[in-house]
Amino acid sequence: MKKLQNYIDGKYQDPLCGQFIDNIEPATGKVYSYIPDSDEQDVEVAVNAAEKAFPIWSKMSTEERSQILVRLSEGIQNRMDEFVQAESRDNGKPVTLAAHVDIPRAVSNFHFFATAITHFSSESHYMEGLGLNYTLRKPIGIVGCISPWNLPLYLFSWKIAPALAAGNCVIAKPSEITPYTAYLLGEVAKEAGLPDGVLNILHGLGHRVGDAIIKHPKIKAISFTGGTKTGEYIARTAAPMFKKLSLELGGKNPVIIFADCDFDEMLSTTIRSSFANQGQICLCGSRILVERSIYDKFKEAFVSKVEKSVVSYPSDPKANLGAVVSEPHMEKILSYIELAKEEGGTILTGGERVILDAPYQDGYYIRPTVIEGLAYNCRTNQEEIFGPVVTIAPFDTEEEALMMANSTQYGLQTTLWTSDLKRAHRVADEAQSGIVWINSWLVRDLRTPFGGVKASGVGREGGLEALRFFTEAKNVFVKY
Ligand code: NDP
Numbered sequence: 001m002k003k004l005q006n007y008i009d010g011k012y013q014d015p016l017c018g019q020f021i022d023n024i025e026p027a028t029g030k031v032y033s034y035i036p037d038s039d040e041q042d043v044e045v046a047v048n049a050a051e052k053a054f055p056i057w058s059k060m061s062t063e064e065r066s067q068i069l070v071r072l073s074e075g076i077q078n079r080m081d082e083f084v085q086a087e088s089r090d091n092g093k094p095v096t097l098a099a100h101v102d103i104p105r106a107v108s109n110f111h112f113f114a115t116a117i118t119h120f121s122s123e124s125h126y127m128e129g130l131g132l133n134y135t136l137r138k139p140i141g142i143v144g145c146i147s148p149w150n151l152p153l154y155l156f157s158w159k160i161a162p163a164l165a166a167g168n169c170v171i172a173k174p175s176e177i178t179p180y181t182a183y184l185l186g187e188v189a190k191e192a193g194l195p196d197g198v199l200n201i202l203h204g205l206g207h208r209v210g211d212a213i214i215k216h217p218k219i220k221a222i223s224f225t226g227g228t229k230t231g232e233y234i235a236r237t238a239a240p241m242f243k244k245l246s247l248e249l250g251g252k253n254p255v256i257i258f259a260d261c262d263f264d265e266m267l268s269t270t271i272r273s274s275f276a277n278q279g280q281i282c283l284c285g286s287r288i289l290v291e292r293s294i295y296d297k298f299k300e301a302f303v304s305k306v307e308k309s310v311v312s313y314p315s316d317p318k319a320n321l322g323a324v325v326s327e328p329h330m331e332k333i334l335s336y337i338e339l340a341k342e343e344g345g346t347i348l349t350g351g352e353r354v355i356l357d358a359p360y361q362d363g364y365y366i367r368p369t370v371i372e373g374l375a376y377n378c379r380t381n382q383e384e385i386f387g388p389v390v391t392i393a394p395f396d397t398e399e400e401a402l403m404m405a406n407s408t409q410y411g412l413q414t415t416l417w418t419s420d421l422k423r424a425h426r427v428a429d430e431a432q433s434g435i436v437w438i439n440s441w442l443v444r445d446l447r448t449p450f451g452g453v454k455a456s457g458v459g460r461e462g463g464l465e466a467l468r469f470f471t472e473a474k475n476v477f478v479k480y
Pocket residue numbers: 146147148149150155173174175176177204205206207209210211212214225226227228230231233234248249250251281282283384386412451452456457
């Protein structure tokens with residue numbers, strides 16, 4: 001069985017402790033490879049390599065760095081099918097989703113930041129009669145990038161690409177649950193001509209190698225995407241060391257549907273926003289609030305469409321939903337469905353594990369689930385489930401919809417369906433979230449700021465925000 005290795009200083013190598021962890025295929029529940037159980041010794045070696053590489057990489061011209069990152073992007077594109085198969089197998093998502101979303105987006109991330117850096121300029125502030133301020137934006141040095149399992153290479157590259165483009169050296173850790181495409185990325189980086197030590201990819205457990213990354217004194221910034229609890233721990237640990245922090249955390253996103261919306265478009269998009277990637281996208285809408293006058297019509301049409309969704313093994317071209325990522329995660333989702341029942345919810349459809357035919361009988365499949373009859377402030381409606389489970393509830397007024405939408409500790413995104421232009425702007429303005437989609441969902445322009453408010457995170461990724469995060473501003477004043 002394949003043993004993955006860390007990519008450090010341009011070479012693949014075993015973890016120094018010699019230990020490996022099982023990598024399980026969610027579609028079958030079987031171990032299919034092993035990954036390094038890295039620890040602080042490996043982080044030390046990677047930091048030393050990055051320290052050596054930093055003067056070379058940071059002083060290379062922007063144009064040269066840009067060309068290497070373009071080649072990196074092309075390298076993934078050239079091996080598209082291999083990356084797609086690896087992502088789907090590691091994560092359990094349908095192959096079609098990895099082929100249309102995950103891997104093309106990783107290609108775009110590298111390409112976008114490869115070119116964005118050539119347009120990145122800094123400010124100057126003229127003081128009449130006195131002199132001129134100009135601001136330099138210098139790379140930070142060595143930075144840590146830690147990403148989750150739901151959109152593995154997509155989110156990994158969303159951090160690594162701007163960090164590298166800005167001239168930093170990177171110590172990166174993918175989720176131990178989905179390591180494979182990050183493993184392949186080392187090969188592509190080497191082929192693209194990225195100097196050794198500039199990108200170091202370490203595999204292993206969050207509380208072991210992840211912890212060593214956030215605590216290492218020479219790693220000056222941490223860009224993290226993952227759960228709110230982990231983000232809280234990272235903030236608590238890294239902030240006293242004065243590290244720069246970007247935290248993209250959990251969500252419990254509302255979808256607000258007004259009666260005057262384009263019903264058909266809303267319905268088909270709401271199916272996607274509820275269940276794409278088995279509901280395991282931080283931007284999925286899990287609390288669907290519907291204006292009372294169309295509530296029954298919506299309920300009937302939505303449930304009937306959800307019941308037609310096909311849950312199947314990832315390589316089945318008919319699969320709308322594949323497997324959820326792991327057994328513990330499946331158990332967590334199922335426990336929330338039980339909680340919803342205890343809280344008085346009615347399961348309108350789904351609510352159970354799906355057992356497929358061999359060889360997929362031990363895989364982690366859950367039927368898409370719709371629940372109604374719950375109070376807006378019960379645990380099911382307040383806590384992140386991160387699976388194919390949504391609740392629906394009616395509302396009477398815009399104020400009530402906003403109150404329910406804004407009632408959680410989270411604030412990542414709000415989706416809004418209405419044909420009333422004034423209301424659209426008004427509600428978007430009042431929504432407590434970093435992102436609002438009006439009459440759409442998951443339309444991403446890589447130039448826009450991405451991130452959440454409240455317990456959904458600190459800081460913004462994307463476009464110039466990411467390049468600003470991965471640089472230090474230095475202001476220089478020149479007296480006339
Ligand atoms: P986790 O917080 O469990 O893990 C995220 C990453 O952090 C993993 O690589 C993990 O490693 C690592 N990690 C865990 N503990 C530590 C630690 N003590 N020190 C350093 N690193 C650590 O999140 P999940 O992987 O379960 O991802 C799901 C979560 O991510 C959801 O809450 C979701 O909402 C959120 N998310 C947010 C997004 C956003 O943009 N706001 C986008 C996508 C997801 P390991 O895998 O080994 O535990």
